[in-house]
Amino acid sequence: MEKKDCAAGANCCLECGEPLSGRCDKKFCGDYCRNAYNNRLHVSERRLMEGVNRKLAKNHKVLEKAAGPWSRLSELEKEGFAKSFFTGCRGYGICRTYECYDIRYRIAFGYLMKL
Numbered sequence: 001m002e003k004k005d006c007a008a009g010a011n012c013c014l015e016c017g018e019p020l021s022g023r024c025d026k027k028f029c030g031d032y033c034r035n036a037y038n039n040r041l042h043v044s045e046r047r048l049m050e051g052v053n054r055k056l057a058k059n060h061k062v063l064e065k066a067a068g069p070w071s072r073l074s075e076l077e078k079e080g081f082a083k084s085f086f087t088g089c090r091g092y093g094i095c096r097t098y099e100c101y102d103i104r105y106r107i108a109f110g111y112l113m114k115l
């Protein structure tokens, strides 16, 4: 939508630039403009979160498929596992426990151990 020039001092829609009537704190002429404005404002944040969510979902799928409690980390990484993406962690060093939603695991000496 092309934004119109807003006359100096006038209260205009932040999305389309149409002059607004009614309450002085009104920012948009309607739902369409409010949604369009907010969607554009939050698009980069949403893209970032979608990317992180995709990586977490991939990690979960790889961990679910992993046979046995021990897996070579390099093999999991070939399947798309990204060790820097997890939903929780506790502890320190080789005792650190990671979580990917409902799956808990440890990573040590090039291996991943499901708990």
Ligand SMILES: [Zn+2]
Pocket: 013, 014, 015, 016, 017, 018, 028, 029, 030, 033
């Ligand atoms: Zn508008």
